[in-house]
Amino acid sequence: MIPLLLKHHFSSPNSSNLFSNRTVFYRDSISLVLPLNKPQFHRRTSQVCHMAALQDGVATVAVMAGAYTLVYTFDKLTQRQIIEQKLSRKIVHILSGILFMSSWPLFSSSAEARYYAAIVPLLNCARLVIYGTRLFKDEALIKSVTREGNPEELLRGPLYYVIVLLFSVLVFWRDSPVGLVALAMMSGGDGFADIIGRMYGSTKLPYNRNKSWIGSISMFVSGFLLSIGILYYFSIFGYLHFAWDEAIVKVALVSFVATLVESLPITEVLDDNISVPIASMCTALLVFGSGSS
Numbered sequence: 208m209i210p211l212l213l214k215h216h217f218s219s220p221n222s223s224n225l226f227s228n229r230t231v232f233y234r235d236s237i238s239l240v241l242p243l244n245k246p247q248f249h250r251r252t253s254q255v256c257h258m259a260a261l262q263d264g265v266a267t268v269a270v271m272a273g274a275y276t277l278v279y280t281f282d283k284l285t286q287r288q289i290i291e292q293k294l295s296r297k298i299v300h301i302l303s304g305i306l307f308m309s310s311w312p313l314f315s316s317s318a319e320a321r322y323y324a325a326i327v328p329l330l331n332c333a334r335l336v337i338y339g340t341r342l343f344k345d346e347a348l349i350k351s352v353t354r355e356g357n358p359e360e361l362l363r364g365p366l367y368y369v370i371v372l373l374f375s376v377l378v379f380w381r382d383s384p385v386g387l388v389a390l391a392m393m394s395g396g397d398g399f400a401d402i403i404g405r406m407y408g409s410t411k412l413p414y415n416r417n418k419s420w421i422g423s424i425s426m427f428v429s430g431f432l433l434s435i436g437i438l439y440y441f442s443i444f445g446y447l448h449f450a451w452d453e454a455i456v457k458v459a460l461v462s463f464v465a466t467l468v469e470s471l472p473i474t475e476v477l478d479d480n481i482s483v484p485i486a487s488m489c490t491a492l493l494v495f496g497s498g499s500s
């Protein structure tokens with residue numbers, strides 16, 4: 208469903224605006240002019256707000272269910288030894304960010320929508336802390352999201368990852384390319400760097416013997432392609448508009464900087480799930496500014 212586009216224009220009573228002392232509702236370019244001082248205006252506004260809240264509530268439950276299903280699915284695949292644990296973790300790493308961003312058009316166009324969407328990473332932060340501190344046990348989560356099966360691992364990479372999701376949805380949401388590109392680099396870029404690097408990374412980087420050329424090249428290419436793809440996806444829904452010839456160059460620059468930062472031997476000091484999104488956000492803010500084109 209094309210998101211309900213509601214823009215309230217309250218013009219001051221003495222403004223020269225054609226609709227002074229009235230409210231103009233836009234829905235898909237149809238403007239409804241309702242008199243502010245009529246009961247039906249307040250009834251209509253209340254109905255629209257309730258519709259938006261209902262839409263956001265349903266979307267929140269659906270996305271939360273998607274998060275559980277993702278982890279449960281890869282737990283079963285790992286349990287049945289269809290895929291090994293390290294690969295499971297990385298695929299969950301890649302899919303969580305990409306699918307979470309892809310779900311954002313499900314939410315309404317109300318100002319509160321981002322806070323509903325933020326409930327999902329917030330609850331997952333709580334989940335990671337609860338199981339990472341061994342308050343309770345969740346074998347499915349541990350098997351699909353940790354390398355070695357230690358609950359404490361949940362409190363590092365996975366927790367940083369979900370905190371970045373929470374930060375991006377609250378600060379940037381779908382109004383800016385900055386958060387979208389940063390999440391694409393953290394989830395898709397870093398995820399593929401690990402998968403391809405582990406498999407084919409025999410030629411190591413001269414300044415970091417734990418990482419390889421093929422791993423970094425994979426990060427640049429996958430991060431770039433996923434970033435362009437997610438920006439195009441949000442432009443289809445009308446949230447963002449780009450001069451694509453410029454946007455491609457800007458995304459390539461963000462991808463290069465993120466790949467360079469990820470390749471540095473700083474993982475012991477600063478987790479990739481923090482350094483990569485920070486580098487991506489800073490570069491994206493420089494090249495895109497707060498706008499989209």
Ligand SMILES: C/C(=C\COP(=O)(O)O)CCC[C@H](C)CCC[C@H](C)CCCC(C)C
Nearest residue numbers: 273274277300303306307328331364365368
């Ligand atoms: C495995 C993860 C991070 C570890 O990264 P690294 O240390 O290997 O670099 C990702 C953890 C994901 C988390 C358990 C679940 C997050 C769900 C997300 C908030 C919402 C996804 C919704 C979508 C519809 C599936």
Ligand SMILES: Nc1ccn([C@@H]2O[C@H](COP(=O)(O)OP(=O)(O)O)[C@@H](O)[C@H]2O)c(=O)n1
Nearest residue numbers: 400401404405408417418419422423470479
């Ligand atoms: N640029 C990269 C990144 C990772 N890798 C490979 O992927 C493994 C895990 O990478 P990582 O330490 O970044 O893993 P995470 O912290 O992202 O889970 C490395 O030990 C390398 O074998 C690579 O070869 N080149």
